[in-house]
Amino acid sequence: MSKKKKSFRPKARLPRGFGDIHAHEVRTMANMIKKISEVYELYGFEPLETPALEFAECLGKFLPDADRPNEGVFALQDDDEQWMALRYDLTAPTARFVAENYDSLAKPFRRYQTGSVWRNEKPGPGRFRQFVQFDADTIGSNEMAADAELAMMWSDVMEALGIARGDYIIRMNNRKILDGVLDKINMLGDDDASVNTRLTVMRAMDKLDRLGSQGVRLLLGEGRKDESGDYTKGANLDEASIDKVIAFVEAGKATNKETLAALSQLIAGSEIGEAGIAELEEIGMLISSAGYNEDRICFDPSIVRGLGYYSGPVMEAELTFEIKDEKGRPVQFGSIGGGGRYDGLVARFKGIEIPATGISIGVSRLYAALEALGKHKASSVIPPIIILVMDKSERPAYQQMAVELRQAGIRSEVYMGSSGMKAQLKYADKRGAP
Amino acid sequence: MSKKKKSFRPKARLPRGFGDIHAHEVRTMANMIKKISEVYELYGFEPLETPALEFAECLGKFLPDADRPNEGVFALQDDDEQWMALRYDLTAPTARFVAENYDSLAKPFRRYQTGSVWRNEKPGPGRFRQFVQFDADTIGSNEMAADAELAMMWSDVMEALGIARGDYIIRMNNRKILDGVLDKINMLGDDDASVNTRLTVMRAMDKLDRLGSQGVRLLLGEGRKDESGDYTKGANLDEASIDKVIAFVEAGKATNKETLAALSQLIAGSEIGEAGIAELEEIGMLISSAGYNEDRICFDPSIVRGLGYYSGPVMEAELTFEIKDEKGRPVQFGSIGGGGRYDGLVARFKGIEIPATGISIGVSRLYAALEALGKHKASSVIPPIIILVMDKSERPAYQQMAVELRQAGIRSEVYMGSSGMKAQLKYADKRGAP
Numbered sequence: 001m002s003k004k005k006k007s008f009r010p011k012a013r014l015p016r017g018f019g020d021i022h023a024h025e026v027r028t029m030a031n032m033i034k035k036i037s038e039v040y041e042l043y044g045f046e047p048l049e050t051p052a053l054e055f056a057e058c059l060g061k062f063l064p065d066a067d068r069p070n071e072g073v074f075a076l077q078d079d080d081e082q083w084m085a086l087r088y089d090l091t092a093p094t095a096r097f098v099a100e101n102y103d104s105l106a107k108p109f110r111r112y113q114t115g116s117v118w119r120n121e122k123p124g125p126g127r128f129r130q131f132v133q134f135d136a137d138t139i140g141s142n143e144m145a146a147d148a149e150l151a152m153m154w155s156d157v158m159e160a161l162g163i164a165r166g167d168y169i170i171r172m173n174n175r176k177i178l179d180g181v182l183d184k185i186n187m188l189g190d191d192d193a194s195v196n197t198r199l200t201v202m203r204a205m206d207k208l209d210r211l212g213s214q215g216v217r218l219l220l221g222e223g224r225k226d227e228s229g230d231y232t233k234g235a236n237l238d239e240a241s242i243d244k245v246i247a248f249v250e251a252g253k254a255t256n257k258e259t260l261a262a263l264s265q266l267i268a269g270s271e272i273g274e275a276g277i278a279e280l281e282e283i284g285m286l287i288s289s290a291g292y293n294e295d296r297i298c299f300d301p302s303i304v305r306g307l308g309y310y311s312g313p314v315m316e317a318e319l320t321f322e323i324k325d326e327k328g329r330p331v332q333f334g335s336i337g338g339g340g341r342y343d344g345l346v347a348r349f350k351g352i353e354i355p356a357t358g359i360s361i362g363v364s365r366l367y368a369a370l371e372a373l374g375k376h377k378a379s380s381v382i383p384p385i386i387i388l389v390m391d392k393s394e395r396p397a398y399q400q401m402a403v404e405l406r407q408a409g410i411r412s413e414v415y416m417g418s419s420g421m422k423a424q425l426k427y428a429d430k431r432g433a434p
Numbered sequence: 435m436s437k438k439k440k441s442f443r444p445k446a447r448l449p450r451g452f453g454d455i456h457a458h459e460v461r462t463m464a465n466m467i468k469k470i471s472e473v474y475e476l477y478g479f480e481p482l483e484t485p486a487l488e489f490a491e492c493l494g495k496f497l498p499d500a501d502r503p504n505e506g507v508f509a510l511q512d513d514d515e516q517w518m519a520l521r522y523d524l525t526a527p528t529a530r531f532v533a534e535n536y537d538s539l540a541k542p543f544r545r546y547q548t549g550s551v552w553r554n555e556k557p558g559p560g561r562f563r564q565f566v567q568f569d570a571d572t573i574g575s576n577e578m579a580a581d582a583e584l585a586m587m588w589s590d591v592m593e594a595l596g597i598a599r600g601d602y603i604i605r606m607n608n609r610k611i612l613d614g615v616l617d618k619i620n621m622l623g624d625d626d627a628s629v630n631t632r633l634t635v636m637r638a639m640d641k642l643d644r645l646g647s648q649g650v651r652l653l654l655g656e657g658r659k660d661e662s663g664d665y666t667k668g669a670n671l672d673e674a675s676i677d678k679v680i681a682f683v684e685a686g687k688a689t690n691k692e693t694l695a696a697l698s699q700l701i702a703g704s705e706i707g708e709a710g711i712a713e714l715e716e717i718g719m720l721i722s723s724a725g726y727n728e729d730r731i732c733f734d735p736s737i738v739r740g741l742g743y744y745s746g747p748v749m750e751a752e753l754t755f756e757i758k759d760e761k762g763r764p765v766q767f768g769s770i771g772g773g774g775r776y777d778g779l780v781a782r783f784k785g786i787e788i789p790a791t792g793i794s795i796g797v798s799r800l801y802a803a804l805e806a807l808g809k810h811k812a813s814s815v816i817p818p819i820i821i822l823v824m825d826k827s828e829r830p831a832y833q834q835m836a837v838e839l840r841q842a843g844i845r846s847e848v849y850m851g852s853s854g855m856k857a858q859l860k861y862a863d864k865r866g867a868p
Contacts, residue, residue, distance in 0.1 A: 015488070030481075043840070044818030048454065052486065130487070
């Protein structure tokens with residue numbers, strides 16, 4: 001019966017960019033997720049889960065008239081030919097959920113959700129195509145208090161995970177202030193050329209920490225050749241505009257108040273820019289009166305965030321301590337998640353705009369960072385007592401011992417193999433049995 | 435900028451057979467998973483996680499020379515044209531994992547794993563295309579003690595979930611005894627006709643609880659027309675063979691010993707059948723000496739289990755209490771999971787046979803059953819204290835109150851919307867705030 005099958009022997013392996021998660025990591029991740037949940041619950045957020053597959057059009061990365069879905073997601077066709085895709089974040093499914101259930105929800109709707117997301121991208125070292133995020137969102141509020149709350153909650157999460165104050169920072173900015181700068185250099189136009197230049201400018205700003213202001217200058221101007229010789233075309237701004245953009249990304253000061261004062265000057269006269277300043281001022285007032293100072297949440301004009309849907313405050317969490325890799329070189333982990341206000345995302349479905357703001361913690365990334373640092377607490381899991389099988393005919397008695405140990409709450413097992421004493425001792429050793 | 439997007443408005447909805455999971459269910463499922471983990475841990479099993487996507491050929495439902503994968507799974511092609519698929523259970527990925535990491539594992543390898551699985555099948559009421567399973571497997575042991583342990587552990591899991599003894603039962607059988615009966619009616623041949631008839635016979639046996647022995651008789655003979663007029667072709671056995679098969683599925687007695695004695699008579703003379711009896715005898719001895727009697731684990735010859743890869747003991751867990759649906763009609767939940775020995779599954783990769791046995795608890799199904807029964811404990815989650823916003827300019831003070839409450843461990847939130855007192859009270863009401 002199985003002769004035909006035996007002739008084909010598949011290789012036991014995973015597709016690129018996917019990995020198995022072993023016991024230590026499963027337990028540590030579960031513990032992290034428990035701790036994050038506890039903080040979110042304490043703030044009054046409620047859990048939600050959405051399925052892994054959604055209609056591709058609901059995820060919003062797709063043009064409705066395109067034949068094939070975007071390369072960045074894992075997509076497949078249902079039997080009625082409709083495209084479905086594995087979610088690439090937890091925000092788009094939540095927007096779909098809120099639009100679908102809007103009338104029955106308590107508003108503002110505040111939910112948290114954790115789970116895997118999938119990106120059909122080129123994998124690399126530490127870059128996986130499946131990873132875990134943990135989000136919290138407030139939907140249906142345009143109050144800056146909602147954004148301030150998320151930043152404070154994130155700070156609490158970091159400390160609940162055992163990351164000391166000073167070892168992390170939540171950086172905040174506002175897309176409207178960014179727009180204010182673009183406004184000042186006359187780049188808020190709706191035409192395709194303006195939209196493209198704006199994207200190039202934002203990408204350049206986002207590279208300040210990697211390339212420094214000289215590198216960003218080149219990208220804002222004609223372009224930049226990197227060490228490997230690759231050339232990136234620039235935004236072709238004039239010198240005066242470049243000066244303004246550079247002044248903006250470097251406007252961060254020691255205190256949030258001073259940063260806002262510096263930004264205020266740079267965007268003075270731009271209506272959208274001034275609206276952004278007023279929003280950050282309100283957030284600044286709310287967080288400082290709640291006792292969250294610049295050592296936890298700081299305003300940083302260099303924070304851009306890649307996603308196109310952000311429309312107001314944006315934030316990013318960073319681990320600030322330095323660690324060394326195996327070769328002794330310093331390693332920066334950088335961002336372990338981001339968030340911000342996305343007032344337009346639910347509007348895709350509803351037609352009317354529903355204000356929303358959220359954060360997304362990269363749990364897999366954070367796990368890897370803390371693991372590399374040896375910052376995870378030693379596992380509290382006690383290895384089982386392993387009852388060796390000296391005499392096979394006595395299995396019932398060994399089994400009875402295990403039953404009694406378990407009734408006393410003691411983790412234990414009878415050796416389940418058929419091998420002799422040497423193999424059994426090796427097994428007990430491998431399992432770390434006491 | 436967003437004008438083009440606004441012209442297309444996707445409908446906010448999920449593909450058929452997928453559902454969102456709301457707060458109460460998320461919390462209850464998490465609690466169930468915690469309780470199941472605790473029992474598995476107590477028995478010395480270790481956690482493992484595998485990714486959602488695997489190479490389709492590793493999942494084993496695929497013929498290597500077929501152009502398109504089987505309809506029962508969600509499959510897609512990677513950019514190098516290789517077929518990947520969402521896992522349809524947790525057993526096949528574990529077999530792949532063990533084959534890939536065999537040399538480095540402590541053997542027998544005992545792991546537990548929970549997570550979603552996906553079936554690309556026609557959805558229906560209560561039938562989803564994504565659901566959660568929770569498995570435990572022992573790989574690398576051909577001892578019946580491993581099968582006995584899983585049955586006992588499952589019984590412990592049911593009671594840890596608050597299901598009283600008598601409200602559930604673990605039913606066990608052995609594929610080898612089944613083969614013994616087929617042997618007695620000369621149907622163990624390797625030719626295609628025998629294989630097909632065997633399948634038809636097994637499907638017929640599996641329907642005993644739904645159709646009764648008269649219905650099974652028809653399916654073992656010429657065929658059966660159901661109430662809707664649909665005709666199912668039968669196995670075309672002769673009367674004597676039908677009698678033997680019916681005697682077999684009805685051989686269950688009050689005690690495991692009596693059942694084994696009855697089965698022994700039926701398959702006497704068949705080598706494979708007698709091997710199966712000996713295996714169940716050993717399991718019976720092990721479980722009764724550990725204090726697990728027929729009220730928890732009972733031998734039941736009508737248990738067949740659909741999966742083709744089982745090769746020895748098989749088991750199934752059932753909720754035995756009766757409940758009524760909305761219209762007052764009695765509802766039977768039937769199986770909430772199954773398991774058994776699958777000695778050939780790892781061999782697909784390794785060439786050499788590696789004995790294995792496992793159980794798979796259908797957590798989503800079990801949740802639905804307990805929910806319908808009102809058997810879930812009332813949620814222990816306390817609704818948050820909601821601080822109403824009487825005066826917007828006082829937000830910092832309200833925020834400060836929330837910070838203090840949280841520092842005291844009290845779940846609390848400031849109302850995050852901009853609406854007036856009436857809407858705020860409605861919100862607090864909807865959230866169940868004290």
